[in-house]
Amino acid sequence: MLEVHPIFQTPIFVCELNGITDACDLEPYIRKCCSDTPGKFEHGMVVQSRYDLNRDEKLAPLCREIFEIARSIAQNVYRYSPNYVVEITSMWGNIQKPGCFFPAHIHHNNVFSGVFYLNDDDGFPPVTFWRPTETMLDPKKQEYNVFNQGSFRRPVKKDTLIMFPAWLNHSVDINTTARDRVGISFNLMLRGEYYNTRM
Numbered sequence: 001m002l003e004v005h006p007i008f009q010t011p012i013f014v015c016e017l018n019g020i021t022d023a024c025d026l027e028p029y030i031r032k033c034c035s036d037t038p039g040k041f042e043h044g045m046v047v048q049s050r051y052d053l054n055r056d057e058k059l060a061p062l063c064r065e066i067f068e069i070a071r072s073i074a075q076n077v078y079r080y081s082p083n084y085v086v087e088i089t090s091m092w093g094n095i096q097k098p099g100c101f102f103p104a105h106i107h108h109n110n111v112f113s114g115v116f117y118l119n120d121d122d123g124f125p126p127v128t129f130w131r132p133t134e135t136m137l138d139p140k141k142q143e144y145n146v147f148n149q150g151s152f153r154r155p156v157k158k159d160t161l162i163m164f165p166a167w168l169n170h171s172v173d174i175n176t177t178a179r180d181r182v183g184i185s186f187n188l189m190l191r192g193e194y195y196n197t198r199m
């Protein structure tokens with residue numbers, strides 16, 4: 001008998017917040033926020049807004065959902081102390097124009113990160129999460145599973161919220177459609193006592 005223990009796991013979290021984009025009229029608002037920062041945040045890849053959209057009343061309903069989900073993740077999934085206070089440290093709009101992509105990156109100095117999608121298209125690229133580098137070897141696989149897969153893709157739909165550990169590398173391929181792919185990204189910190197320090 002061979003015992004197999006999947007000892008360390010990396011969760012990502014997906015939640016449908018159906019109707020919130022249209023109810024709050026978020027897509028035109030985010031487009032406006034992004035157009036308010038012409039050039040400044042254009043990297044040839046995406047157009048981004050300022051990073052404090054969590055202060056805007058327009059985003060309050062979405063932020064309330066995010067707070068609730070983050071508290072549930074911290075307490076019920078990670079089983080962290082219930083004393084932590086969830087803080088949105090930054091929130092910004094992204095317009096991924098046709099031909100543009102997000103290179104692989106992580107979100108430093110936070111516990112969780114996430115993205116909320118304001119529109120969809122069958123041709124939009126999914127967000128891809130990348131396994132942390134554990135080995136230099138890359139054996140041939142017969143089929144992919146949680147032990148050998150190097151990446152995980154999640155297709156995007158309007159009104160979908162995806163949250164993940166902030167350290168998890170992720171990217172988005174080139175937008176090959178003729179439409180802008182519009183979303184809101186954010187970072188979360190758990191404020192409170194940590195071992196030997198307070199954050």
Ligand SMILES: [Fe+2]
Pocket residue numbers: 105106107170185
């Ligand atoms: Fe990101």
